[in-house]
Amino acid sequence: MIVSQVETLQxxxxxxxxxxxxxxAHTSRVRETEGVVCQTHIGGQALIEGVMxxxxxxxxxxxxxxxxxxxxxxxxxxxxxxxxxxMYKPVIRGCTAMVESLALGFKALEIAAEHAFDLxxxxxKEKAKKEKKKAEIKExxxxxxxxAEAETKAEAKAEEAGFxxxxxxxxxxxxxxLGVVIFIVLPAIVTNLIVGDYGDKTLLWNVVDGILRIVIxxxxxxxxxxxxxxKRMFAYHGAExxxxxxxxxxLELTTDNAQRFTTFHVRCGTAFLLMTxxxxxxxxxxxxxxxxIDAMGVSNDVARLALIIxxxxxxxxxxxxxxxxxxxxxxxxxxxxxxxxxxLWPGLQMQxxxxxxxxxxxxxxxxxxxxxxxxREQKERATQKTGI
Numbered sequence: 001m002i003v004s005q006v007e008t009l010q011x012x013x014x015x016x017x018x019x020x021x022x023x024x025a026h027t028s029r030v031r032e033t034e035g036v037v038c039q040t041h042i043g044g045q046a047l048i049e050g051v052m053x054x055x056x057x058x059x060x061x062x063x064x065x066x067x068x069x070x071x072x073x074x075x076x077x078x079x080x081x082x083x084x085x086x087m088y089k090p091v092i093r094g095c096t097a098m099v100e101s102l103a104l105g106f107k108a109l110e111i112a113a114e115h116a117f118d119l120x121x122x123x124x125k126e127k128a129k130k131e132k133k134k135a136e137i138k139e140x141x142x143x144x145x146x147x148a149e150a151e152t153k154a155e156a157k158a159e160e161a162g163f164x165x166x167x168x169x170x171x172x173x174x175x176x177x178l179g180v181v182i183f184i185v186l187p188a189i190v191t192n193l194i195v196g197d198y199g200d201k202t203l204l205w206n207v208v209d210g211i212l213r214i215v216i217x218x219x220x221x222x223x224x225x226x227x228x229x230x231k232r233m234f235a236y237h238g239a240e241x242x243x244x245x246x247x248x249x250x251l252e253l254t255t256d257n258a259q260r261f262t263t264f265h266v267r268c269g270t271a272f273l274l275m276t277x278x279x280x281x282x283x284x285x286x287x288x289x290x291x292x293i294d295a296m297g298v299s300n301d302v303a304r305l306a307l308i309i310x311x312x313x314x315x316x317x318x319x320x321x322x323x324x325x326x327x328x329x330x331x332x333x334x335x336x337x338x339x340x341x342x343x344l345w346p347g348l349q350m351q352x353x354x355x356x357x358x359x360x361x362x363x364x365x366x367x368x369x370x371x372x373x374x375x376r377e378q379k380e381r382a383t384q385k386t387g388i
Contacts, residue, residue, distance in 0.1 A: 040244065040247060040248055041055070041056060042054065042055050042244065042247070042370070042373055042374075042377075043244070043267060044240040044243075044244065044366070044369065044370075045101075045104075045105050045108060045240070045269075046233050046234065046236040046237035046239075046240055047061065047063065047108055047109055047111075047112035047116075047233070047236065048063075048109065048112040048113055048116045048229070048233065049063055049064045049112060049116035049232065049236070049365075050062050050063035050064060050071075050112045050115075050116065050236060050365050050369075051236050051239060051240050051243075051362075051365050051366040051369045052104075052105070052108035052112075052369060053240070053366070053369040053370045053372070053373045054077065054104065054373070055077070055373035055374070055376060055377050056077070056377060056380075057076065057077055057376050057377060057380050058074050058075060058076050058077050058372070058373060058376045059074065059075055059077050059104060059108070059373070060072060060073065060074035060075075060368075060369045060370075060372035060373050061073050061074070061108050061111045061112060061369060062365040062366070062367075062368035062369035062372075063111065063112045063115045063116050063365065064116065064361060064362075064365055065115055065116065066116075066117065070364060070365055070368050071115045072368050072369065072372055073111055074372045074373075074376070075107075090321075090325060090329075091318070091321035091322060091324075091325060092321060093321070093324065094320050094321035094322065094323065094324025094325060094328075095317040095320055095321050095324075097324055097328075098317075098320045098324070101269075106172060180313060182216060182220065183213055183216060183217060184213075184309060184312050184313060185309055186212075186216065187209050187210075187212040187213045187216060188209060188305065188308060188309050188312065189305070190212055191205055191208045191209040191212060192205075192305055194208060195208055197301070197304075198289075198290060198304070198305070198308055199290040199293075199294075202285060202290065203285055206281050206284045206285045207281060209281075209284070210277060210278070210280060210281035210284075213277050213280070214274070214277050217273070217274075217277065218350070218353070221350070221353045221354060222353055225353055225354075231356060234353075234354055234355055234356040235355075235356040235357065235358040235359070235362055236358060236362050236365065236366070237263070237354060237355045237356070238263035238355040238356050238357055238358045238362075239258075239358035239362040239363045239365065239366040240366050241261070241262070241263050241264065241265040241268065241351075241355060242258040242259065242261045242262075242263060242358065242363060242366070243258050243363065243366035243367055243370050244265060244370070245258070245261035245262070245265065246258040246260075246261060247370065247374075249261070253367045253370060253371065254367070255360040255363040255364060255367070258363045258366070258367065259360070259363065263351065263355035263356070263357065263358075264348050264351045264355065265351075266331065266335045266340075266344050266347075266348070267327075267328065268347065268348075268351055268354075268355075270347055270350045270351050270354045271327055271344055271346075271347025271348065271350065271351070272323060272324070272327045272328065272347070274346055274347045274350050275323045275326055275327045275347060276319050276320060276323040278346075279319050279322050279323045279326065280312075280315075280319045283315055283318060283319050283322070284311075284312060284315070287311065287315060289307070289308055289311045292307075292311075293307050293308075326343070327344070327347070331343060331344055
């Protein structure tokens with residue numbers, strides 16, 4: 001997954017939107033040797049048998065169906081910047097981006113799950129009925145006011161989602177709880193057993209806790225990467241990166257061109273996650289939790305450890321915000337600087353576990369999603385220039 005909130009200069013934006021889909025191959029080959037010709041803000045995410053791409057105005061999903069075709073779907077991307085500008089200030093914008101990415105990823109996974117698997121006869125009939133009903137609703141909505149049309153679509157979509165959406169919500173909640181237990185609670189308990197009381201050796205405690213968290217994270221990624229479905233998802237992750245590299249190098253978006261590039265990318269969410277674990281060591285060390293616990297008069301060892309764990313959960317938004325500033329806003333816009341390469345090197349190495357080499361059919365999905373986003377960006381840019 002590539003974090004997609006990197007802002008670029010106006011000149012870069014204009015260059016990024018000049019018909020990259022139709023560039024001639026010989027021009028592209030020259031530009032490839034010269035390196036990146038435009039740094040895009042577009043990012044994405046690997047899905048079940050597909051890829052999601054996100055631009056400034058919309059996001060699009062492309063999923064490989066059981067029949068071998070590519071199903072595409074796109075949605076507008078609403079920004080709350082005008083109403084809640086404070087949410088896009090430094091550090092805070094990292095938390096905003098994290099929440100937006102999680103919500104968007106949830107919706108994209110839901111779409112992918114709906115179209116990526118074979119349906120039983122009963123389910124196929126039910127889906128056909130829903131599609132027919134959806135078509136009828138569309139015809140009816142043509143004569144309804146805009147407000148009523150939007151409301152009807154929302155209700156129809158909610159009705160169509162039904163139980164699978166509820167099931168996915170429950171699964172996501174369970175995943176969050178397990179994530180807290182595995183990556184926060186477990187390292188803290190083990191560290192307390194190894195190092196002892198937090199107040200006596202704060203720095204050592206946090207370093208050991210951080211190392212354990214990273215080890216668990218790497219092992220977890222390696223373990224799930226052994227599963228067949230996850231291997232394919234990691235390959236779609238590689239397809240997403242290759243496609244974005246292809247676009248950033250000014251090449252025509254084709255499978256052959258995209259396959260030239262590495263599956264690693266500096267703006268990958270994997271690097272962001274690893275950076276949060278490194279930043280966490282610093283934040284946990286300087287945060288005066290021991291003084292707060294002493295001021296509360298808590299002396300029980302179990303209660304003290306519980307409060308330490310609770311403080312770590314509470315500090316997650318701050319850690320995410322700081323990590324965003326380092327990984328996305330600073331490093332993501334300066335990928336060629338030696339210091340940036342050094343800082344991002346661990347995250348790039350982690351992508352050896354989270355990306356696999358994709359086949360051409362996976363690249364095709366990534367390109368299909370990318371094209372839907374690029375077409376919208378070009379349209380919006382043309383509208384802004386003409387003022388229509």
